[in-house]
Amino acid sequence: MIDSYLWGKVERISPEAPVPIIASARRESRLGGAANVAYNLKEMGATPILCGIIGDNEDGELFMKLMSDFKLPSYGIFKVKNRPTTIKTRIIGGNQHLLRIDEETDKPLEGESEIAFTEHLLSILSKEKIDAIIFQDYDKGVITQRIIKSITDKANQLSIPTLVDPKKRNFLNYNGVTLFKPNFKEFTEGLKVDIKKDNFKSIHEIAKVFQTEKQIEYLLLTLSEQGVLISASDNYYHIPAHIRDIADVSGAGDTVISVASLCLAAKLNPSLLAAISNLAGGLVCEKIGVVAIEKERLLEETLLLEL
Numbered sequence: 647m648i649d650s651y652l653w654g655k656v657e658r659i660s661p662e663a664p665v666p667i668i669a670s671a672r673r674e675s676r677l678g679g680a681a682n683v684a685y686n687l688k689e690m691g692a693t694p695i696l697c698g699i700i701g702d703n704e705d706g707e708l709f710m711k712l713m714s715d716f717k718l719p720s721y722g723i724f725k726v727k728n729r730p731t732t733i734k735t736r737i738i739g740g741n742q743h744l745l746r747i748d749e750e751t752d753k754p755l756e757g758e759s760e761i762a763f764t765e766h767l768l769s770i771l772s773k774e775k776i777d778a779i780i781f782q783d784y785d786k787g788v789i790t791q792r793i794i795k796s797i798t799d800k801a802n803q804l805s806i807p808t809l810v811d812p813k814k815r816n817f818l819n820y821n822g823v824t825l826f827k828p829n830f831k832e833f834t835e836g837l838k839v840d841i842k843k844d845n846f847k848s849i850h851e852i853a854k855v856f857q858t859e860k861q862i863e864y865l866l867l868t869l870s871e872q873g874v875l876i877s878a879s880d881n882y883y884h885i886p887a888h889i890r891d892i893a894d895v896s897g898a899g900d901t902v903i904s905v906a907s908l909c910l911a912a913k914l915n916p917s918l919l920a921a922i923s924n925l926a927g928g929l930v931c932e933k934i935g936v937v938a939i940e941k942e943r944l945l946e947e948t949l950l951l952e953l
Contacts, residue, residue: 647679647732647750647784648709656739668739677712678734679900680782683811684718686904690941695774697722697767699755699788705731722770724763726755732786754787763788764796771800777911778807780903781820785813798822807910811903812836818860825864825910826857827903833867843872850875850882864916866906868899868927876920883917885924901939902927922948 654668677685684694696718700706702725709731713720732750736743755763779801783789794816801808807824817836820826828836830843837856841848853865854877865877873887905926909919925947926939 647677647681647734648705648712649676649678649682650674650733650735651676652735652737654737654739656742656744666739666744668737668744675708675712677709677716677718679732679784679786680780681709681713681718682900683780683782683904685716686901686939687908688716688718689939690904690908690944692908693719695719695722695770695776697724697770699724699726699729699763701725701729701731702727703731705733705749722766724766726759726763729753729759750786752785752787754790755793756790760790760792764793767793767797768800771797771804771806776801776804776806778809778907780907781808781810781812781823782900782903783811783813783816785815789816791816791819794819795821807907809903809907809910811899820860820862822861824862825866825906826860826862827866827868827899827906829868829899830870830872843869846875846882846884850877853877853882854880864910864919866902866920866923868902874902874920874924874927876916878916881916883920885917885921887924887928898927901929905939905944921951925951 651674652670653672654670656666656668658667659665660667680698681696684696687694700709700723706725710720730749730751735747737745779797781789781794798808798821802822809825809827810820810823811827812820812832814832814835817832834841837852839852841852849867853867857865857877867875869875871887873885875882875884902923906919906923909922926944929939929943
């Protein structure tokens with residue numbers, strides 16, 4: 647995805663409708679979606695291979711230019727004709743997020759495009775040394791059941807850990823992955839349960855059943871103001887949220903899954919993985935817009951953790 651920003655000032659209300667008029671000052675395009683995950687990984691010192699779909703169009707060319715600007719390898723990107731490149735435009739007046747405009751499709755890949763993209767992914771897995779795989783699912787139709795099963799099966803054969811940042815459509819389709827990271831809303835809606843966010847013991851009991859059914863090793867649940875909870879077999883760890891001056895929650899989930907994947911690849915224990923990921927998600931919420939984690943700041947705060 648491309649995250650596009652239109653920044654400006656709001657000094658009056660439109661006479662045509664009760665909406666603010668923004669005097670546009672500048673525009674900016676950034677890597678978004680799974681590309682933001684890749685950028686976070688790169689900023690942390692990893693070498694990400696971003697795999698995804700863009701349209702064979704002008705917006706797709708802009709995406710490739712942004713990849714080049716940020717020195718990210720582009721050979722994982724797959725172009726599909728007659729499919730738009732996803733763009734999310736955020737209109738910001740001062741420090742206030744006023745509106746977002748989405749240009750996209752969520753139609754699932756199918757037919758030759760789905761087969762070709764699956765083969766493209768498997769080819770990369772067979773050629774590269776991969777330490778972890780992230781399914782960054784945005785319900786845009788790129789991640790299909792066929793792709794999930796093909797990549798997960800291959801990863802398990804190669805003993806590569808797999809992580810999932812899920813959305814509703816594929817929520818129940820991730821069998822045999824290593825770490826599953828929904829937020830609280832996705833968790834309750836995906837499993838159709840009604841539970842309070844601070845009832846950690848009951849959350850763990852529900853998570854444990856789900857993990858057993860789906861053969862998932864860890865479930866990392868983000869709980870916004872309640873922090874995070876990680877369920878690992880018969881144990882769970884709740885990490886409270888840190889007090890922050892929250893400016894914008896955009897991209898926080900991307901940062902959490904990025905840092906969690908590095909912790910998992912480094913074979914850190916579940917409680918430390920959850921604590922560092924929780925820190926990272928909170929830090930990016932102090933900035934406006936979708937931004938990458940600052941490695942040095944994360945290290946400073948991690949060293950202050952009481953574990």
